[in-house]
Amino acid sequence: MSLYETNKILTQWKKERPDLNQVHSQVLQNVQMRVDLAFKAYFRRVKAGENPGHPRFKGRDLYDSFTYPQYGFKLDRGRLHLSKIGDVKIVLHRPVEGTIKTLTIRRSSTGKWYACFSVEYDPSPAPQKESxxxxxxxxxxxxxxxxxxxxxxxxxxxxxxxxxxxxxxxxxxxxxxxxxxxxxxxxxxxxxxxxxxxxxxxxxxxxxxxxxxxxxxxxxxxxxxxxxxxxxxxxxxxxxxxxxxxxxxxxxxxxxxxxxxxxxxxxxxxxxxxxxxxxxxxxxxxxxxxxxxxxxxxxxxxxxxxxxxxxxxxxx
Missing domain, CATH: 3.30.420 (Nucleotidyltransferase; domain 5)
Structure with missing residues (x-):
């Protein structure tokens, strides 16, 4: 099924599975986008004659990250508000520069949690080096x-x-x-x-x-x-x-x-x-x-x- 088709029936899935309503809608859409990208890469490898490796189903124990593509989160004075989850206290190891575009919450293999911000900014021009x-x-x-x-x-x-x-x-x-x-x-x-x-x-x-x-x-x-x-x-x-x-x-x-x-x-x-x-x-x-x-x-x-x-x- 294509990404467009799965997005259309997402509303029906949420009716059949009330627990999906506990997850922000854009997070659910991002999951469908990941699946779509995985299958596109799979078919590309098939056409190229490589060993394709069919995309693997990820159960709850193997799913280690989720993404807010645009909305549903807010960073404010040492706390991160996540829609459908609540306020989470964070350790901000450096100031966030620029405009935050996306947020990915990632769990490491040892159980540590990280908030990874993708930002857009204009870097200050550095002096050119001839060496x-x-x-x-x-x-x-x-x-x-x-x-x-x-x-x-x-x-x-x-x-x-x-x-x-x-x-x-x-x-x-x-x-x-x-x-x-x-x-x-x-x-x-x-x-x-x-x-x-x-x-x-x-x-x-x-x-x-x-x-x-x-x-x-x-x-x-x-x-x-x-x-x-x-x-x-x-x-x-x-x-x-x-x-x-x-x-x-x-x-x-x-x-x-x-x-x-x-x-x-x-x-x-x-x-x-x-x-x-x-x-x-x-x-x-x-x-x-x-x-x-x-x-x-x-x-x-x-x-x-x-x-x-x-x-x-x-x-x-």
Whole structure:
């Protein structure tokens, strides 16, 4: 059924199920919009010949958010009024700038509740920066800049891996349906959330430092999904979360008047930045001497210089 058809019969559904009247009408309409978008994406994948993955029904225990698209909420002095729910005391971690357009109430896996505002505002123009940098993301170091600076890999998952393994053993040993199993599951989820929060915070802080310094930031356009098929590296690649870092950097750059450029990663590690010759290397070769021009350089910095050069070439 189309979105138009489900919107038409929503009134009839509310007559058949009086409990739906306890939910704001726009929240109900937004649920129908989510279902419509899920099926549109499903049919698009079918036509593209991909593995489509049929949309999954979400029961009350799996439904973790609801949205007020335009009306039904009001923010006033530390309290959030939600239609059909009431006044909720909130911790506003920073002032809301601009005009609030939508509100999504989201429940985290550990039971925390968040109010996520979507706002429209005109950012103040930032001073233009002429500096440019190429960034090579990696596993030994999180990232290497073309000027030789390195950002260390925090390895968040490795730090909590033992604690997570211990919690998962307790969960697998707990009897199904008991309070002990519920408690053990909550501990596992809490550790996963802690790792994710640390990773996200690191990506935000690191991207802010890069955006504040450089006007043009060049990354490789990596196929992360394909790279994670290497079972020896999949866990490490997932832990560094390169896509998250590049995406957040792009968002901050747009607001700060900077620009993120993505380039083809082919041969950026094998080509030497001085003479342009291709010299094959394995992953274990961290420092290499070029037999053609004599250049000796850190492997990742050489790649970062090539990335910067490709970014500048793509800009003419």
């Amino acid at each position: 440019v940098v190429g960034i090579d993301v990696g596993l030994e170091s999180f990232a290497t800049l073309s000027n030789g600076e390195k950002i260390e890999n925090p390895r968040f998952f490795r730090t909590d891996e033992k604690a997570l393994a211990k919690a998962q053993r307790r969960l697998s040993n707990a009897e199904k349906g008991t309070p002990e199993q519920k408690k053990a599951r909550k501990i596992v989820v809490h550790i996963h959330e802690r790792i994710a929060n640390r990773r996200l915070n690191f990506a935000h802080q690191t991207s802010r430092k890069v955006v504040d310094r450089f006007g043009r930031i060049v990354f490789e356009d990596l196929n992360i999904i394909k790279m994670e098929k290497n079972h020896h590296l999949a866990k490490i690649i997932a832990d560094v979360a390169w896509n998250m870092f590049i995406s957040i950097t792009g968002n901050k750059a747009e607001e700060a008047g900077s620009r993120v450029i993505l380039v083809n990663p082919r041969n950026t590690s094998q080509q030497w930045s001085r003479c342009g010759m291709i010299v094959a290397k394995t992953l274990s070769d961290r420092v290499h001497s070029c037999p053609h021009c004599g250049l000796v350089m850190d492997r990742d910095q050489n790649a970062a210089i090539n990335i910067m050069r490709l970014g500048l070439q793509s800009q003419g």
